[in-house]
Amino acid sequence: MFVAIFFWLVTIILFAMYLLQLQMKLYMIPWPVVLVIFNTAATVLYVTAFITCSAAVQDHIRLPGDYNKRAAASFFACIVMIAYGASTFFSFQEWKGFGSNAATSQVTD
Template sequence: MEEAQRSRSHTVTTTASSFTENFSAASGSFAYDREFLRTLPGILIVAEIGLCFNGSAFVLYLIAAIVDASSVTKERDSHNYNSWAASSFFAFMVTICYAGNTYFSFLSWRSRTVQ
């Protein structure tokens, strides 16, 4: 009976490796491939990243501009009012710029996907 249990036993081998060994630059898993960025799929990935950045920046600046504009109140001190009004104006100007960038990035991305 003891021999039957021994025949069922198996050997377990474990190895240990360091975390940095797996993610070192020499391993090549996260290597920068300049040639890939010159291909059509590489260009599309970069355009999607430009497009996603501009789109998210537009949404975040729009929220900030709306919050900034809603906090402007007319007080006795005209300096505070003018400062808040100016910051609100420029927040909407930046929002419009990011909206334009998002639109043009989308057009650029769209024209590359059609090809």
Template sequence: MADFPGKVNTQTSSPQSQTEPMNIMNVSVDFNFIKSVTGILLLVEIAFGLLVWPLISSAFYWYPPAYGWVLFVSITLWIFTLALFTMLILGIRLKLPSIPWPITLLVFYVVASALYFTAFLANVVSIHYFQDATYNHLAAGAFFSVCVTVAYIASAVFAYLEWKGDGGNAAMTTVPV
């Protein structure tokens, strides 16, 4: 028993990163994101989406019930896309690495593409109710809704390519020596 030290410290320490609060407020604007394909597509989706819902709401949209769906989809996705653009340009994607961003963006763009496509179809099918001055507003809304749909599909394709090129399977990317 003489060999056993008299004072033994049995306390364990935790890493400092777990006890410190996460600092999200330290964000910076990434102007290179605007020059990327994803940034340009998001700006196109915001701009054309901003044209869709005012054009629809300026007509008598309550007459055929399908325009309620068109307005819901266009306004909701415009707000979500604006929020996503803000998050990506401020670099919050890098501040929250626990979120699987490639698959999250892919799911968002695929769902947005499907919803906007149904809104486009509802818009096109319901135009025949109008033969007055609002016909042009609804036709322009249909045109811009198909443009937004194509932009969301293109974003979904680029998100899919980012997801597949991310190297998510660690077993396939490691090389034994």
């Protein structure tokens, strides 16, 4: 629960900062690096949350109500883990600059 609420709040704060373009005013902060670190931490902690939640799912015959809650929590933790993993990939590409092509490259021979 800590992982879900903490990263939800931080994601909302970062989204609001980018929406209001506050990162332009805080130019001394390396934002691509901050996003890579944030997304990597979120992915790793959601992997542990997903594994923990999946291991807690037990036989539905003994605990029918508890099974549905834990199975749903595992499913959504997996979905969010994949989303943060994709965001880590894209923020890493932005940080390293893999998105440039020949038309935008400034390399001269």
